[in-house]
Amino acid sequence: MIKAVEWKDDALVLLDQTRIPEETVYCRLTEVSDVFEAICSLMVRGAPAIGITAAYGLYLALRNFSGESPQFFAEMNRQIDYLASARPTAVNLRWALESLRQALLPHQDEPTASLKDRLFKLARALHEDDRQRCDLIGEHGQDVVPESCRILTHCNTGALATGGIGTALAVVYKAHQRGKKVHVYADETRPVLQGARLTVWELHTAGVPVDLICDNMAAALMQQGMADLVIVGADRIASDGSAANKIGTYGLAVLAKYHRIPFYVAAPLSTFDFNLKHGKDIPIEMRNNDEIRKVFNRCLITVPDVSCWNPAFDVTPPELISGIITEAGIIRAPYRENIQKVAHKQLFA
Amino acid sequence: MIKAVEWKDDALVLLDQTRIPEETVYCRLTEVSDVFEAICSLMVRGAPAIGITAAYGLYLALRNFSGESPQFFAEMNRQIDYLASARPTAVNLRWALESLRQALLPHQDEPTASLKDRLFKLARALHEDDRQRCDLIGEHGQDVVPESCRILTHCNTGALATGGIGTALAVVYKAHQRGKKVHVYADETRPVLQGARLTVWELHTAGVPVDLICDNMAAALMQQGMADLVIVGADRIASDGSAANKIGTYGLAVLAKYHRIPFYVAAPLSTFDFNLKHGKDIPIEMRNNDEIRKVFNRCLITVPDVSCWNPAFDVTPPELISGIITEAGIIRAPYRENIQKVAHKQLFA
Numbered sequence: 001m002i003k004a005v006e007w008k009d010d011a012l013v014l015l016d017q018t019r020i021p022e023e024t025v026y027c028r029l030t031e032v033s034d035v036f037e038a039i040c041s042l043m044v045r046g047a048p049a050i051g052i053t054a055a056y057g058l059y060l061a062l063r064n065f066s067g068e069s070p071q072f073f074a075e076m077n078r079q080i081d082y083l084a085s086a087r088p089t090a091v092n093l094r095w096a097l098e099s100l101r102q103a104l105l106p107h108q109d110e111p112t113a114s115l116k117d118r119l120f121k122l123a124r125a126l127h128e129d130d131r132q133r134c135d136l137i138g139e140h141g142q143d144v145v146p147e148s149c150r151i152l153t154h155c156n157t158g159a160l161a162t163g164g165i166g167t168a169l170a171v172v173y174k175a176h177q178r179g180k181k182v183h184v185y186a187d188e189t190r191p192v193l194q195g196a197r198l199t200v201w202e203l204h205t206a207g208v209p210v211d212l213i214c215d216n217m218a219a220a221l222m223q224q225g226m227a228d229l230v231i232v233g234a235d236r237i238a239s240d241g242s243a244a245n246k247i248g249t250y251g252l253a254v255l256a257k258y259h260r261i262p263f264y265v266a267a268p269l270s271t272f273d274f275n276l277k278h279g280k281d282i283p284i285e286m287r288n289n290d291e292i293r294k295v296f297n298r299c300l301i302t303v304p305d306v307s308c309w310n311p312a313f314d315v316t317p318p319e320l321i322s323g324i325i326t327e328a329g330i331i332r333a334p335y336r337e338n339i340q341k342v343a344h345k346q347l348f349a
Numbered sequence: 350m351i352k353a354v355e356w357k358d359d360a361l362v363l364l365d366q367t368r369i370p371e372e373t374v375y376c377r378l379t380e381v382s383d384v385f386e387a388i389c390s391l392m393v394r395g396a397p398a399i400g401i402t403a404a405y406g407l408y409l410a411l412r413n414f415s416g417e418s419p420q421f422f423a424e425m426n427r428q429i430d431y432l433a434s435a436r437p438t439a440v441n442l443r444w445a446l447e448s449l450r451q452a453l454l455p456h457q458d459e460p461t462a463s464l465k466d467r468l469f470k471l472a473r474a475l476h477e478d479d480r481q482r483c484d485l486i487g488e489h490g491q492d493v494v495p496e497s498c499r500i501l502t503h504c505n506t507g508a509l510a511t512g513g514i515g516t517a518l519a520v521v522y523k524a525h526q527r528g529k530k531v532h533v534y535a536d537e538t539r540p541v542l543q544g545a546r547l548t549v550w551e552l553h554t555a556g557v558p559v560d561l562i563c564d565n566m567a568a569a570l571m572q573q574g575m576a577d578l579v580i581v582g583a584d585r586i587a588s589d590g591s592a593a594n595k596i597g598t599y600g601l602a603v604l605a606k607y608h609r610i611p612f613y614v615a616a617p618l619s620t621f622d623f624n625l626k627h628g629k630d631i632p633i634e635m636r637n638n639d640e641i642r643k644v645f646n647r648c649l650i651t652v653p654d655v656s657c658w659n660p661a662f663d664v665t666p667p668e669l670i671s672g673i674i675t676e677a678g679i680i681r682a683p684y685r686e687n688i689q690k691v692a693h694k695q696l697f698a
Binding site: 021022185187188189190191193196197200201204210211212213214215216217218219220221223226247248250251254255257258292293295296298299300301302303306307308309310311314315 | 370371534536537538539540542545546549550553559560561562563564565566567568569570572575596597599600603604606607641642644645647648649650651652655656657658659660663664
């Protein structure tokens with residue numbers, strides 16, 4: 001399986017996802033500012049992968065720190081705020097960084113060298129933890145995947161988006177491994193085309209049958225009875241079950257409801273924001289107009305100065321979600337109650 | 350106003366729509382095979398514009414014909430079948446050609462020269478007829494456009510798609526001219542991007558406020574209360590009111606229904622196929638995979654050999670349509686009954 005994020009030879013190695021499928025280029029990062037930039041530019045994306053990247057980034061920010069412990073913690077807090085600001089919607093980013101802080105707090109009396117060592121080990125453990133959670137999501141997801149199944153998905157939620165085999169795509173991979181006859185329809189996912197570039201490439205590489213469609217073809221696909229199931233990922237889930245995910249997800253959920261097709265969200269518990277009561281409270285990142293106006297930042301598709309509306313995410317309300325596939329099992333309605341029950345399982349370390 | 354199709358200096362002049370907005374290039378056509386190719390390649394598109402183009406194409410096919418009248422009619426029938434095969438879904442194409450044949454039939458005894466002359470005059474009259482019908486569609490549409498209105502549209506249905514000011518965009522243009530405060534959200538309309546390339550360019554040129562969005566953003570736009578009205582065009586309407594239009598239209602109709610937003614189709618009566626009982630009988634043109642895989646046939650966005658599903662159109666059932674805006678007024682449910690009432694008004698010449 002491809003590795004989106006890896007720690008190798010004392011550096012963070014990221015697969016540059018902005019260049020796939022044209023080129024498979026790995027970038028070696030040793031400075032926190034490069035990590036911040038890599039997250040902003042979508043060199044690395046996918047909520048869990050961003051969290052892991054930020055954890056390693058925090059270590060990079062502090063590994064050459066020369067002050068005493070109290071200053072170390074002050075600097076760490078500053079760096080956490082800096083890294084968390086790279087993508088405001090993905091809660092895993094903040095969650096990963098908070099997890100590290102919480103795990104270090106009991107060790108405030110230790111010398112800086114020991115704290116640095118702990119921080120590095122925590123980042124690695126967070127990575128391994130995500131790998132295992134991906135496997136579990138894939139396993140639990142089998143309950144909703146029949147022996148023969150055409151699955152519609154959006155954006156990229158596979159190995160490229162996580163520290164393991166993915167979230168929504170973990171369910172696909174596990175089904176494929178078990179010999180189920182799965183066929184994926186991948187939305188291209190404008191404007192950044194994560195579906196066309198990343199999901200198609202991943203599934204091709206893994207030998208899973210896939211057809212690429214434009215986002216606006218999903219409705220006709222459902223109308224013609226060609227999709228049995230929709231599975232998508234999430235970037236943040238509020239405690240009422242509302243799920244923020246890549247723009248276009250909400251539309252799929254409405255269409256699935258209309259066509260009576262099950263619509264599942266697959267995400268690790270680190271995606272849940274228990275402090276957020278409602279989906280409407282999730283901050284939505286607005287991105288640059290040129291993402292729409294220029295494909296791959298070079299192929300201009302419209303009048304150069306046309307105004308655009310470019311939200312990176314939308315929010316799907318719980319009433320449109322058949323279930324949320326997590327590492328702790330599938331959460332179903334009533335969401336507020338059932339989400340509360342798994343809150344303690346979110347903890348890491 | 351821009352002219353997509355024009356007769357000038359003894360030739361058919363088409364604005365090459367595959368090159369807009371980058372370049373404004375007009376092509377001069379004098380052979381029917383070039384006209385056929387121009388329709389297939391989408392140099393000219395939009396159901397009414399295709400019909401007019403084909404009418405001039407039929408004249409080009411026959412203007413150098415040297416046989417007698419019976420042979421002239423045999424050759425004309427052959428050329429009609431040839432031209433009509435260029436785009437199987439757009440019924441205006443077949444309708445325009447059939448109209449010319451019907452209008453010539455009473456003159457079978459006339460010499461070939463006279464038939465050629467009649468054919469040319471009929472093509473010009475058909476063009477002028479479409480121009481007038483566009484104006485009427487724009488006028489009738491005012492009944493559903495409030496003084497201040499945010500209109501979501503799909504594909505291109507303006508001057509570039511017709512012989513006049515358009516169908517769905519005619520409604521926008523007339524509202525703008527009357528001083529109504531209209532703001533358009535234009536879907537980019539993958540895979541061929543008619544919205545991003547053509548609609549944005551047309552509206553920009555005409556000074557109508559417009560925002561470009563990706564197709565998958567329409568649902569979030571509606572969810573946030575930013576769209577008051579959806580107006581789209583049509584390529585063929587069955588006698589039950591089902592409307593085939595650019596892929597993505599059906600999804601918008603479902604989303605509009607869910608959000609209780611009025612959804613209107615604007616089309617001339619030549620778009621109605623009274624012989625077709627149901628929407629499911631409308632043939633849907635499947636197009637090349639490379640339309641999806643390569644933006645503008647050059648910017649590869651995915652794995653080069655990935656399989657795609659690329660229907661050019663989808664069919665919106667009548668229960669999702671608030672009304673069909675035609676040159677004879679707005680047709681509403683019950684559609685079968687009300688469509689039958691206007692059948693005689695479809696006639697040309």
